[in-house]
Amino acid sequence: MSQFFNQYFNFDVMREHFGEVLVGFLQNLLVFAVAAVLALALGLVLALLRQLPGRKLMPIRFLTIAYIDFFRAVPILIIILMISGGVPFLSFLPQEVRIPHWFGRPDPFWYGVAALVIVYGAFSAEVYRAGIEAVPRGQMEAARSLGMSHFQAMRYVVVPQGVTKIPAPMLNELISLLKDTTLVSVIALSESVLVSREVLSERLNSSSLTLTAIFFVIIILPLARVVDKLIARQQLKVTRGSHIEVA
Amino acid sequence: MRSTRLTASLAVFLLAIVSLVAVGCGSSNDTTGSSSGTGSGGEPLTVGSDIPYPPFEQGKSPNYEGFDIELMEAIGEKIGRTPEFQDTSFETIFRDVAQGKFEAVISAATITEEREKEVAFSDPYYLSEQAILVQEGSDVGGIEDLSGKTVGAQQGTTGLELGKEKADAGELRPYPEGPDAINALKAGTVEAVIIDAPVAQNAVEEEGGVEISEKVPTEESYGIALAKDNTELLEEINKGLEEVISDGTYKTIYEKWFHLEPPKEFLG
Numbered sequence: 441m442s443q444f445f446n447q448y449f450n451f452d453v454m455r456e457h458f459g460e461v462l463v464g465f466l467q468n469l470l471v472f473a474v475a476a477v478l479a480l481a482l483g484l485v486l487a488l489l490r491q492l493p494g495r496k497l498m499p500i501r502f503l504t505i506a507y508i509d510f511f512r513a514v515p516i517l518i519i520i521l522m523i524s525g526g527v528p529f530l531s532f533l534p535q536e537v538r539i540p541h542w543f544g545r546p547d548p549f550w551y552g553v554a555a556l557v558i559v560y561g562a563f564s565a566e567v568y569r570a571g572i573e574a575v576p577r578g579q580m581e582a583a584r585s586l587g588m589s590h591f592q593a594m595r596y597v598v599v600p601q602g603v604t605k606i607p608a609p610m611l612n613e614l615i616s617l618l619k620d621t622t623l624v625s626v627i628a629l630s631e632s633v634l635v636s637r638e639v640l641s642e643r644l645n646s647s648s649l650t651l652t653a654i655f656f657v658i659i660i661l662p663l664a665r666v667v668d669k670l671i672a673r674q675q676l677k678v679t680r681g682s683h684i685e686v687a
Numbered sequence: 688m689r690s691t692r693l694t695a696s697l698a699v700f701l702l703a704i705v706s707l708v709a710v711g712c713g714s715s716n717d718t719t720g721s722s723s724g725t726g727s728g729g730e731p732l733t734v735g736s737d738i739p740y741p742p743f744e745q746g747k748s749p750n751y752e753g754f755d756i757e758l759m760e761a762i763g764e765k766i767g768r769t770p771e772f773q774d775t776s777f778e779t780i781f782r783d784v785a786q787g788k789f790e791a792v793i794s795a796a797t798i799t800e801e802r803e804k805e806v807a808f809s810d811p812y813y814l815s816e817q818a819i820l821v822q823e824g825s826d827v828g829g830i831e832d833l834s835g836k837t838v839g840a841q842q843g844t845t846g847l848e849l850g851k852e853k854a855d856a857g858e859l860r861p862y863p864e865g866p867d868a869i870n871a872l873k874a875g876t877v878e879a880v881i882i883d884a885p886v887a888q889n890a891v892e893e894e895g896g897v898e899i900s901e902k903v904p905t906e907e908s909y910g911i912a913l914a915k916d917n918t919e920l921l922e923e924i925n926k927g928l929e930e931v932i933s934d935g936t937y938k939t940i941y942e943k944w945f946h947l948e949p950p951k952e953f954l955g
Contacts, residue, residue: 443786528874539876546837546858547876628839628860628871638861641778641843644805 446645453647457639461648464635465655471549471621471631475556476614482557483564488599490565491572493590504565511562517623519559524551524627552624560617567609571602608670615660615667622652732768733789734759737777740865742889742944743795748774754885754944755793758812759911761936765927776863778843781806785914791924792912795883797845799907807915809924811908812937814950817849818887819901820872820880827879829901830854839868839877845907846881853903854881872897885945 489504511519524547528538536542540550575598583593625634632652639648736755738744744753751772763770773789784792785805797815798808821827827836833854840847842861850859860877862868868880869890879900880887887899911928913921931937933955941949948954 447782524876525870525874528876539874546860548860626863626867628862628867630860634842634861637778637842642801644782 448646448650450645450647453639453643453645454651457635457643457648458651460635460639461632461651461655464630464632465652467549467629467631468618468621469659470545471552471556471624471629472614472618475553475560475621476617478553478557479560479564479617480610482561483568484599486561486565487568487572488594490569491594508562508565511559512566514559516555516559516620517626520552520555520623520627523555524548527551527554546629548624548627548629551627552621552629556617556620556624560613560620563613563616564610567606567613568602570609571604571606572598573602574605575601605674608667608674611663611667611670615663618660619656729763729767729769731771732763732791733773734770735773735775735780735784735789735792736794737780737864738772738774740795740883740886741893742885743883744772744793748772754813754940755795757940757944758931758937759791759793761931761940762911762924762927765930766923777841781912784912787914790913790917790920795886795909796912797905797907798910799845802912805915806912807917807921808910808912809921810928811910812928812953813909814952815845815905815907815909816884817846817881817903817905818884818899819903820869820882820887820890820897821878821900822872822875823896823898825878825898825900827900830881830903832900833879836878837876839871839880840882841865841868844882845905846883849903849905850881869894869897888945 486504486508489500490508492501527533528547530538539547541547542550572594579597579601580593583597584590588596622631622633625631625637628634632655633649636646636648636652640646736744736751738746738751738753740753742753743755744751746752746756749772751774756770756772759770759772770791775783775789777794780792780794780796781802782805783789792806795813795815796802796808798811802808819827819830819833827833830849830853833850833856835855835857837858837860838850838854838856839860839862840850842863844865847859847861850856860868860871862871865882865886868877868882871877872880873894873896881903884899884902890897891899911924913924932953935955937953938949938955941947941953
């Protein structure tokens, strides 16, 4: 038992390596920030493509659904490894795309961001879809009958109402995205888990991992409470019947 | 009606998964069962190793092979124990042997003071060198040319330590496994890899496209690691190793895996 505590709760090890692990954790936050913005944008585009009307646009709907299904099914770890191991060999791409060092970030950073955006784009598309489909059909019909195009109706009527319903599930996706940034450690991006494992092999002690876990808890717990608040507020709105009001 | 049909199909789906898993486990049990019978007999000796690390350890469970594996089997034969290898992660390997997860570790492990605080090492069974592995035609001539470059190594290894201490690298990337670092070199995402010389040599022979720019002697040697209190087994293993060296088995294994004659310390 004392061995267990020494292995995971050695405060000397935590103190001595606090700085390194924190710098690693900031790397996680940076990956998260970039990936989250891009994934939310990609998700919205995918969700809209999925809602396109008419027979002629069927192939686009089909491809979008195939994309979403595929990337929700394949483990992110595999996507990360394939991008990092494959993209550098795509010789038709220019060097700065194959091995990107944009904004002074190393290539594993961008491979990781790309993998997370690809996968979380698919997940967030499903969340947007839930929001869009929760808007009563009559809203779209009314908008079209006023002479709006499908795109205008989506842009001004359906999506603005749809997104008011989804902050809570979307925040859950983002929490999961933040945690999955640690997977990028397998392609040697010096984020918190990789740094902790370095400490582990140097000190033969796992307390640095505990420290990393604590960092994540500190960031994520408040977010989880926000999710609860949002759900409560949503419930209140629905019971008041104000959910069809354009936000 | 609809929901019962859904429940039924879900149940069939889960059943299918369970039976697949059961079949999988069954067959893998069969193979381990048959292979453990082919050893030299005697009590099994559980040995941890981080596989793959060719040519020291490679292959698929349970048919592992490589220099370390064969040496351990030869020692096992001398002391009447059959090694059973467990693939494990290098960064936790010493902690795990110290805690008794397996009895011994043979994993191209360099004997260091730091590690000796946690575990006991056998007599050296291999003298190690690090190599700077680069892409063919690279302008890196030696460790001093790594200044400012992106360099890869395996997490928790002496190659990484050497990189930290002697190479003024722009970025030093610790990969989970040695082959990951070599793949990154081939992909061009790192410009050099610091890794044990035989592993580098193996990459040059087996994969091509890479070459060794410099070998760095490290005055380091590999040992078999055991828990500190396991002195009895330590003595047995040291005696077994001595016999394996003196009767020439060591030389045979060494030449098979490294295509080189062993250093004079290891000639019987």
